[in-house]
Amino acid sequence: MSRPKILIVDDNVKFIDDLSLLLGSSYECFSACTGEEGLANLAKKNYDLLLLDIDLGDGMDGFDVMDFLAEQEIKLPIIIVSHDHSIPTVVRALKKGAYDYIGKKPDLAEVRVILDRAMQEFGFKRDSEFYRDELRRQSGDLIGMSPAIQTIREQIAHIADTPTNVLITGESGTGKEIVAKQIHYSSQRRDKPFIPLNCAAIPKELFESELFGHERGAFTHAYKRRLGKFELADRGTIFLDEIAELDPSMQAKLLRVIQDKNIQRVGGDDFKNVNVRIIAATNHDLKVMVDGKQFREDFYYRLNVFPISIPPLRERREDIPLLVELFIKQKGEELKKNITSISQEALAGLLNYDWPGNVRELENMVERAVILAKGEQLLPVYFTELKCPKMSDPIDYHIAKKQAEENFQRDFIPRMIKLADGNISKAAEQMGITRQGLQKMLKNLGMDSD
Structure with a gap:
């Protein structure tokens, strides 16, 4: 179960540590602080990808490293990571064979997509067992045995393998992003990107570029073409959190994307088709906002095709x-x-x-x-926030857990039996247990199995 091996060559130790921390859950990160040390590492170990700075202080710079690798016919995807965004530098790096060029304050979601695409193009295949474990890790856990959580699990099972847009509602902190990830990683899009975006965190003037990307020269400091979230999420899922905060002008543009299934980069002329599943989330009542003319009605109905409501704890x-x-x-x-x-x-x-x-x-x-x-x-x-009086009839942790399990079973088992048209053997098979095991559960719960 091996993770992809990445060598980071940079003279900034703190940057190496920060990047290794961000990527460490999915990639095995190694480092070198000079070009010479990086080449020595490459001679001793096979790496799947190289993240390379241009300015490495005294000695070899990033271009020298690339020249040496070309001379030795050492082939691996190279991503340049540098503060220098000048067009001549970017062009020179790409001409020397760099796969892509990113800044020193990269968008983590974009970096992951670039790394995955680079390795796929160079023929790297992840170990299937590791990949499944990684998908489970990324999706998080929907914990609970309450009827409400079981209903949400059933809704996820129904909607996962459809292209339908989903609107998740619930108070802050209820786990809306976990539900969104569960939908994505339960679907056929599971091995494609899941791109989250907090609509409240992006300034209005940057939102269009953030969503749809921009061409080089589209505005000041647009030194190179940048992919937007929709292109990064192509064939995958985009999660639009706090959708109620979206500016009305951007609601209109997103509505067009949903209808036409294509995007246009800022400063660009061409339209690009995208296949993206949209999951939106909010802690506001959008219907009330629609009635109050605070949210577009047509956009609301496009998002609210399949609503999922998460109850408060x-x-x-x-x-x-x-x-x-x-x-x-x-x-x-x-x-x-x-x-x-x-x-x-x-x-x-x-x-x-x-x-x-x-x-x-x-x-x-x-x-x-x-x-x-x-x-x-x-x-x-x-627990300084709580009042925890001594209980005359104390609640034991394991008793409370057992009660939660029983509540779940009392709700879940009758549903499974109903889905099996009353056939106990079929219901047991669908639950992954024996008929005798199901009958025992029914007996323990005082429920009739006839």
Whole structure:
């Protein structure tokens, strides 16, 4: 299960560390601070891709490295990473065989797409088992056994392999991007790009360039052609978060893209066809905004073909024990803390809290508690926001988890039996268990299997 090997040659150690951290989950990163050291590394190990700076201080520069590789007929994709965006430098690098040229403050999503395309063109194929694991890692987990979460899972299963646009609604922190990723990575587009874009974070004057790209010379500092998010997401999915913040003029342009399925770069004359699935998300009521003339009605109906609503955490409290278990494990590993459990009183406090920040707030609260913890158990004192009174009838963590599982089973099993037209054997087969196992579950839940 090998990851692609990338050699980063740059005289800025901090930049190497930052880039390695960003790419490290998907690529095995190696580094060198001089051209000579980079060539020595290339002589000892086979790499799948080279990220190369032009200005390497004293000694060989990036062009010298490229010349030597050409002389030795060492062939691998080379991506130039440099502060120097001058046209002569860019042209010279591309003429010498560079696959692409990016700046020192790259867009991570764009970098990943460029790296993947470069390696695909050079014949690199990822190990299939690693790739599946990586897709699962990127998509995140939709944690919960509540009826609401099970309904969302069913909706994802229905919509995943269609090209239909999806509108995800829910309060901040409920996990809208996780649902979007689940849709993408459950679909036939799973091995194509998933490109997220926060509509509220892009200045109005840059939005068109960000979405559709621009040609060289389209405006000041447009030193080279830049692909927009739609081209980067071609044959994949674009996730437009906080879509309610989108300027009306851009709503009109996006509406045209949805209808015509093509884009035009800023400063360009040609139209390019794109095959992109759009998933949008918002914590606003767009129908109310449409009624108030704050959001285009035609654009709203184009987005809202298949709506998915995520309920706030306070309306699915039975999911809290499972989420806490996950976050304790994740944060313990990240922070190198051996946390094994949460106390009964602390869990009771979490179950009674209203969670205005939803799952994100719960995750942050657990992380803070893990940092403060002095032993292996999370205690009420580590949750300063909560009131965690001692319980006369304390709620044991494992009991709460078992209750959540039972609630899930009581909702899920009848649905499966109904889908199987009442046939217990068929329902068991669809669930991946034996008929006897399903009958035992029904008996334990006090449900009739006849």
